[in-house]
Amino acid sequence: MLIATVRTVLQLLLVGLVLEWVFHLERWYIVLGLLLLMTVVASITSVQRSKRRFPGIWINTVVSIWAASWATSGFGLLIVTWGSNLWFQPQYVIPLVGMVLGNTMNGCSIGLSAFVDALIGQKDELEASLALGATRWEAARVPVRHAVRMGMIPIVNAMMIVGVVSLPGMMTGQLLAGTIPIQAVKYQIVIMFMIASATALGTVSVVLLSYLRLFSKDHQFLAKRIR
Amino acid sequence: MITTNRLVEAFQVSRRGDAPGQWLLHDVTMHVAMGERLVVVGHSGSGKTLLLRALSLLDRIEQGAILWRGQLVQGDKIPEFRSRVIYLHQRPPLGEGTVEDNLKLPMSFRVHAEHPFRRDQIISWLEILHRPATFLDKQSRDLSGGEAQLTALLRAIQLDPDVLLLDEPTSALDQQSTEAVETLITTWQAEEPGRRSLVLVTHDSGQASRMQGRIVRMESGRISHGE
Numbered sequence: 001m002l003i004a005t006v007r008t009v010l011q012l013l014l015v016g017l018v019l020e021w022v023f024h025l026e027r028w029y030i031v032l033g034l035l036l037l038m039t040v041v042a043s044i045t046s047v048q049r050s051k052r053r054f055p056g057i058w059i060n061t062v063v064s065i066w067a068a069s070w071a072t073s074g075f076g077l078l079i080v081t082w083g084s085n086l087w088f089q090p091q092y093v094i095p096l097v098g099m100v101l102g103n104t105m106n107g108c109s110i111g112l113s114a115f116v117d118a119l120i121g122q123k124d125e126l127e128a129s130l131a132l133g134a135t136r137w138e139a140a141r142v143p144v145r146h147a148v149r150m151g152m153i154p155i156v157n158a159m160m161i162v163g164v165v166s167l168p169g170m171m172t173g174q175l176l177a178g179t180i181p182i183q184a185v186k187y188q189i190v191i192m193f194m195i196a197s198a199t200a201l202g203t204v205s206v207v208l209l210s211y212l213r214l215f216s217k218d219h220q221f222l223a224k225r226i227r
Numbered sequence: 228m229i230t231t232n233r234l235v236e237a238f239q240v241s242r243r244g245d246a247p248g249q250w251l252l253h254d255v256t257m258h259v260a261m262g263e264r265l266v267v268v269g270h271s272g273s274g275k276t277l278l279l280r281a282l283s284l285l286d287r288i289e290q291g292a293i294l295w296r297g298q299l300v301q302g303d304k305i306p307e308f309r310s311r312v313i314y315l316h317q318r319p320p321l322g323e324g325t326v327e328d329n330l331k332l333p334m335s336f337r338v339h340a341e342h343p344f345r346r347d348q349i350i351s352w353l354e355i356l357h358r359p360a361t362f363l364d365k366q367s368r369d370l371s372g373g374e375a376q377l378t379a380l381l382r383a384i385q386l387d388p389d390v391l392l393l394d395e396p397t398s399a400l401d402q403q404s405t406e407a408v409e410t411l412i413t414t415w416q417a418e419e420p421g422r423r424s425l426v427l428v429t430h431d432s433g434q435a436s437r438m439q440g441r442i443v444r445m446e447s448g449r450i451s452h453g454e
Binding site for chain 1: 283284285286287301302303307309313315316318320322332333335336337338339382383386
């Protein structure tokens with residue numbers, strides 16, 4: 001608890017200083033570098049939460065989190081800042097990508113763990129299906145669906161209770177800053193959809209890429225790859 | 228030399244173990260001819276199970292090849308091959324649901340989509356196994372290890388494979404059920420004697436002699452006798 005408290009204070013102070021510097025400079029390449037760093041840290045955190053590893057887990061996770069969060073954030077930014085030249089402004093890009101990355105990371109992490117755990121738990125059933133003539137997809141489709149569903153649970157739960165149990169952080173911030181509630185709500189809806197889209201894309205991507213690593217083209221389950 | 232009556236062949240098949248220099252299967256060459264009955268014997272750890280798994284291409288092999296009717300089997304031809312050469316695990320896992328649900332599982336795979344579920348045929352086989360037709364309604368979680376073996380055997384033979392690879396199919400059965408299973412598989416093979424082949428791994432010397440097949444002996448990952 002003490003370590004967590006100290007880390008919270010230090011990390012937030014540090015990020016405050018960095019953001020002040022980045023906002024002040026307004027250079028696109030510095031923003032890009034910061035986004036890359038955030039993506040790599042999110043990917044490392046996502047993999048580290050998984051108890052089991054296999055060759056390719058790192059690249060799978062980086063690619064999934066990067067592609068899902070950047071594509072969704074890019075699309076969202078285009079809508080939010082349509083008609084202006086504000087899309088590359090750090091005060092828009094960094095918080096938006098940060099929110100999307102955090103949630104995508106959670107979805108990927110949970111989906112990845114659920115997938116590998118299901119494969120190990122159902123190893124004999126999978127092999128029995130393969131031995132009877134199932135393709136690798138026919139054998140793996142149940143664990144794939146289970147993993148994607150698990151990865152989506154946190155964001156679906158958040159969408160079910162948003163505004164009822166608690167107000168989201170960004171909306172709270174806007175209200176405190178004096179934005180009229182309906183305007184804050186509109187932005188929050190866009191953000192929730194961006195987060196849900198990125199989480200779905202990232203989770204599906206990381207699970208399918210893992211499936212391709214763990215099932216060979218010869219329709220074999222490569223259980224020994226999992227450590 | 229490849230002759231036309233050879234269904235499955237292992238040609239100089241080798242598989243490494245985890246330890247450096249360790250070979251689980253070493254330079255194994257053997258074949259299963261049409262209508263043939265093979266009994267594989269050997270001590271625990273001699274490679275009997277791995278031989279069957281290699282023949283059904285469930286594991287990666289480092290050297291050598293598995294041939295089906297003289298042709299190399301790989302890639303998307305493998306599910307079709309496995310529908311003709313079915314491997315049955317020593318402790319076969321079953322899914323949730325009734326025995327009948329489990330028997331219908333392979334029909335959800337593309338290679339068996341056209342295969343009808345023949346309840347009457349199953350009931351006639353159950354009579355040989357001294358089981359009533361109501362056995363089909365039993366929940367899989369309520370089955371003993373031996374009953375699970377019987378269910379998995381029925382699930383395999385109903386698909387009418389050319390080669391049945393049985394890994395100690397009676398290891399969890401009492402003497403009466405063991406003899407019933409032996410009767411069932413010999414009856415099944417005798418229905419089409421020139422086509423259906425059987426490879427049976429056993430520790431039971433009495434069973435090895437009762438099955439009256441060509442004896443193949445494994446020692447330290449090699450075939451020491453019978454090929």
